[in-house]
Amino acid sequence: MTAYPPLPPFPAGFHWGTSTSAYQIEGAPTEDGKGVSIWDTFVRRPGVIREAQTGDVACDHYHRTADDIALMSDLGVNAYRFSVAWTRIQPDGTGPANPAGLAFYDRLVDALLEKGITPFPTLFHWDLPQALEDRDGWLARDTAHRFADYAALLAGRLADRVEHWITLNEPFIHLAYGYAFGVHAPGRALMTDAIPVAHHQLLAHGLAVSALRSAGAARVLIANNLTPVWPATDAAEDRAAADAYDALHNRLFTDPILLGRYPDLSAYGTGPDLGGVVRDGDLELIAAPLDGLGVNYYNPTRVAAPGPEHGLPFQDVPIDGVPRSAFDWPVVPDGLRELLVSLADRYGAALPPIHITENGTSADDKVVAGRVADPERIAFLDGHIRALAQAMAAGVDVRGYLTWTLMDNFEWAEGFTQRFGLVHVDHETQARTPKDSYYWLRDRIKEWRSA
Numbered sequence: 001m002t003a004y005p006p007l008p009p010f011p012a013g014f015h016w017g018t019s020t021s022a023y024q025i026e027g028a029p030t031e032d033g034k035g036v037s038i039w040d041t042f043v044r045r046p047g048v049i050r051e052a053q054t055g056d057v058a059c060d061h062y063h064r065t066a067d068d069i070a071l072m073s074d075l076g077v078n079a080y081r082f083s084v085a086w087t088r089i090q091p092d093g094t095g096p097a098n099p100a101g102l103a104f105y106d107r108l109v110d111a112l113l114e115k116g117i118t119p120f121p122t123l124f125h126w127d128l129p130q131a132l133e134d135r136d137g138w139l140a141r142d143t144a145h146r147f148a149d150y151a152a153l154l155a156g157r158l159a160d161r162v163e164h165w166i167t168l169n170e171p172f173i174h175l176a177y178g179y180a181f182g183v184h185a186p187g188r189a190l191m192t193d194a195i196p197v198a199h200h201q202l203l204a205h206g207l208a209v210s211a212l213r214s215a216g217a218a219r220v221l222i223a224n225n226l227t228p229v230w231p232a233t234d235a236a237e238d239r240a241a242a243d244a245y246d247a248l249h250n251r252l253f254t255d256p257i258l259l260g261r262y263p264d265l266s267a268y269g270t271g272p273d274l275g276g277v278v279r280d281g282d283l284e285l286i287a288a289p290l291d292g293l294g295v296n297y298y299n300p301t302r303v304a305a306p307g308p309e310h311g312l313p314f315q316d317v318p319i320d321g322v323p324r325s326a327f328d329w330p331v332v333p334d335g336l337r338e339l340l341v342s343l344a345d346r347y348g349a350a351l352p353p354i355h356i357t358e359n360g361t362s363a364d365d366k367v368v369a370g371r372v373a374d375p376e377r378i379a380f381l382d383g384h385i386r387a388l389a390q391a392m393a394a395g396v397d398v399r400g401y402l403t404w405t406l407m408d409n410f411e412w413a414e415g416f417t418q419r420f421g422l423v424h425v426d427h428e429t430q431a432r433t434p435k436d437s438y439y440w441l442r443d444r445i446k447e448w449r450s451a
Ligand code: IFM
Pocket: 021, 024, 170, 296, 358, 404, 411, 420
């Protein structure tokens, strides 16, 4: 196995952890009063998920929680980010809490704390109650208010023990894949007409910050998927395309939160009222002070000016000459350093401390004689953690690194075909086999935590 030179020690109290999400691991879609989410519905549409797979069983985590916490404890992590299935708490997205749903997360939190693992619940990781989608989902302003009610119910039960809360996961990806292109639930292909979804998710975030704080939540974050954007060439048209993509992917969900204003979206035919949905006072709510920014980083994006056939002001172009994951995503560890340093430059004093809330890679992992050799994942983690250390040395305040993901799970439209886990899961038998990367990270965390 490759020997990696030691890294500088990380600060005391730094969070080392793993991230997961409810629909991707839990299974048990109707148990204990759970309602139907948009993913329960979407996966049943013919042709949308690889091999017609569903998350009905996923990793059966709902029934194997203790085993999965034991895996984390043996890994030595001190943080775990999971998401709460809104439909376990409010089966139809409104009304009183379902006691059995609350009890599941209550037990999870207690079991984590008992092992010294800090819980980082995310309130929304894309699994909207179907009943709210039937009322127009995130195109409806009312959904933001329903989200704040749900946040209050959950925090009312857990904020006495849970310090860190994450409102939304990757609102950009939910907007783009779920509402603009229709490849994720709820499967709407509205292209730029989907933009009001951005404002309603952000309003939900702002309302939830206030609801969470009123219920006693100490620290509130949001987890944004962010990417360095590289113009294909130095030509003015390619730089304009890169600016347009940066505005949509990065700034649309970060500027309003940290700066209280939307970026220029005129390249998308949209003014600062985002299609007429921004009302007086909304931006003040959205910009409520935050305790941290969650950063999900996978790869940079290279874009060029669009051809005449493109309906958007940019087109993706490949990043050549770098390794690629099984998903065919370019692997560029230094992109993490670049991203973090550029966030600090862009937002200055407005940037709160950062947690890396996702970072990981998919590989074609197989169990051979009880072992899973995944050198690409080890190289990926090592490279990215080194890039993180460089950004910190350059002055960026980063408080944690939570890798995606604990175990191989349901990768949305790709079904079970993309394996991102530190732990291999046999989706027929549910057998869990820690991969080489799990043992590598365990040893590194041991070094770093005791340094
Ligand atoms: O699996 C997803 C996760 O749900 C959100 N961030 C990216 C991961 C890998 O695609």
